[in-house]
Amino acid sequence: MLDNLSIVLFGTKFPENVGSSARAMTNMGCENLTLVRPASWDMEKARPLATVKGRDIVEKALIADELSEALKDQTRVYGTTARTGGWRKGVMTPSTAAPLIVEQLRAGEKVAVVFGPEDRGLTNDETQLCSRLINIPTSHENSSLNLSQAVLIILYECFKNALDKPFTPAGPPEERPTSFEEQEILASNLQETLLAIDFLKADNPDYWMMPVRRFMSKIDIKRNEFNLLMGICRQIKWIAGQAGKK
Amino acid sequence: MLDNLSIVLFGTKFPENVGSSARAMTNMGCENLTLVRPASWDMEKARPLATVKGRDIVEKALIADELSEALKDQTRVYGTTARTGGWRKGVMTPSTAAPLIVEQLRAGEKVAVVFGPEDRGLTNDETQLCSRLINIPTSHENSSLNLSQAVLIILYECFKNALDKPFTPAGPPEERPTSFEEQEILASNLQETLLAIDFLKADNPDYWMMPVRRFMSKIDIKRNEFNLLMGICRQIKWIAGQAGKK
Numbered sequence: 001m002l003d004n005l006s007i008v009l010f011g012t013k014f015p016e017n018v019g020s021s022a023r024a025m026t027n028m029g030c031e032n033l034t035l036v037r038p039a040s041w042d043m044e045k046a047r048p049l050a051t052v053k054g055r056d057i058v059e060k061a062l063i064a065d066e067l068s069e070a071l072k073d074q075t076r077v078y079g080t081t082a083r084t085g086g087w088r089k090g091v092m093t094p095s096t097a098a099p100l101i102v103e104q105l106r107a108g109e110k111v112a113v114v115f116g117p118e119d120r121g122l123t124n125d126e127t128q129l130c131s132r133l134i135n136i137p138t139s140h141e142n143s144s145l146n147l148s149q150a151v152l153i154i155l156y157e158c159f160k161n162a163l164d165k166p167f168t169p170a171g172p173p174e175e176r177p178t179s180f181e182e183q184e185i186l187a188s189n190l191q192e193t194l195l196a197i198d199f200l201k202a203d204n205p206d207y208w209m210m211p212v213r214r215f216m217s218k219i220d221i222k223r224n225e226f227n228l229l230m231g232i233c234r235q236i237k238w239i240a241g242q243a244g245k246k
Numbered sequence: 247m248l249d250n251l252s253i254v255l256f257g258t259k260f261p262e263n264v265g266s267s268a269r270a271m272t273n274m275g276c277e278n279l280t281l282v283r284p285a286s287w288d289m290e291k292a293r294p295l296a297t298v299k300g301r302d303i304v305e306k307a308l309i310a311d312e313l314s315e316a317l318k319d320q321t322r323v324y325g326t327t328a329r330t331g332g333w334r335k336g337v338m339t340p341s342t343a344a345p346l347i348v349e350q351l352r353a354g355e356k357v358a359v360v361f362g363p364e365d366r367g368l369t370n371d372e373t374q375l376c377s378r379l380i381n382i383p384t385s386h387e388n389s390s391l392n393l394s395q396a397v398l399i400i401l402y403e404c405f406k407n408a409l410d411k412p413f414t415p416a417g418p419p420e421e422r423p424t425s426f427e428e429q430e431i432l433a434s435n436l437q438e439t440l441l442a443i444d445f446l447k448a449d450n451p452d453y454w455m456m457p458v459r460r461f462m463s464k465i466d467i468k469r470n471e472f473n474l475l476m477g478i479c480r481q482i483k484w485i486a487g488q489a490g491k492k
Contacts, residue, residue: 026385027388053390139247139405219465228458236485238443243488
């Protein structure tokens with residue numbers, strides 16, 4: 001039911017937490033686990049906490065060096081965060097994100113949920129790769145959830161929603177969702193373009209790009225729209241070239 | 247907020263699970279823990295998993311010999327079960343039980359939720375002391391949740407319900423929706439801009455604008471994003487002017 005949903009654990013420090021997360025995944029019917037740069041990774045420490053049912057998930061977990069590599073084939077990326085201030089606007093709760101995720105899974109999308117290291121969570125750089133952020137409501141006294149507890153809550157909300165809703169088939173192929181890779185191509189193309197027209201300041205374009213990225217990330221860009229936007233960028237860069245910019 | 251809610255762990259086999267349950271309790275603002283006949287109870291094994299924040303809960307946990315004794319002062323008792331057949335009719339889910347529990351807490355009642363031993367859960371005898379039973383939805387592949395995971399889910403549902411207003415991380419005022427008028431201003435500005443860079447053909451720009459309009463119309467554009475997009479258009483038109491277009 002949650003076949004196209006992946007859990008991505010970024011920089012997990014304790015293999016035991018990978019194990020308990022795998023167990024929680026089997027409880028909620030999710031089987032795809034990717035580990036990005038797991039610190040002192042040790043299958044032997046992870047396995048006992050995964051229990052018999054979660055062992056397969058741990059053994060088949062993909063291991064990646066870079067978050068962007070781990071997300072390459074996903075069409076939607078959700079990040080989890082304990083912080084909600086600053087740039088982290090429009091943060092969702094598990095109960096509001098889950099119906100959306102389930103709807104996307106039903107439309108044939110591949111959805112990843114990313115969890116940061118136990119001690120610090122995802123940084124701003126890492127959350128920029130995520131189109132939406134999810135914050136689990138907790139007591140102000142202690143907002144630090146154990147990693148597998150956080151994984152469980154997200155999956156539990158998705159599982160509940162997946163039980164509730166009937167299946168609806170996908171739309172026409174040219175309206176297929178863009179992959180993470182295409183979204184990144186578009187974002188960097190857009191950044192080049194905005195630099196070419198002096199809209200972004202050359203000294204720290206990544207920083208000035210943030211509101212643009214945030215705006216783009218909330219749009220569910222389809223493949224045909226990707227082509228449209230890439231075409232507009234091409235034309236703007238051409239004009240900028242004519243104007244002696246580049 | 248969940249001051250009058252108690253977690254009762256019956257016959258828990260591993261002190262570590264008591265520790266992680268205590269941690270989950272602090273995450274969700276619940277502080278009352280009772281242990282009934284905990285097997286090989288060892289505070290030293292429980293404490294590390296409780297983390298600093300949950301240590302108090304473990305140290306102040308009440309210990310009872312009988313379930314009935316542990317429940318003496320409660321006004322409502324909920325049991326948790328992984329089984330739903332036979333006599334276990336009218337079993338609730340966490341999402342249906344939580345609003346009821348919170349209503350009872352608000353009315354000044356003292357509510358306990360009882361969790362059985364890790365391996366076998368509550369027996370029929372024990373569930374008879376409970377006025378209602380709660381079953382956490384899980385995959386058929388693996389319905390066995392770790393004890394602290396089960397505790398967390400029940401408390402998470404109660405916590406969500408107890409927050410006076412639905413938990414929504416607030417957005418700032420500049421994120422107000424754009425008016426229809428603003429959307430039209432933006433669309434015509436965009437059309438001018440795309441004409442200026444020769445992306446739209448001059449003979450029938452309205453027609454060529456249609457996919458762009460369709461794309462824009464699906465985006466819920468906020469006021470700050472309106473400003474952002476108007477700024478980009480201005481800059482593109484300026485560049486086009488430099489290039490001798492206009």
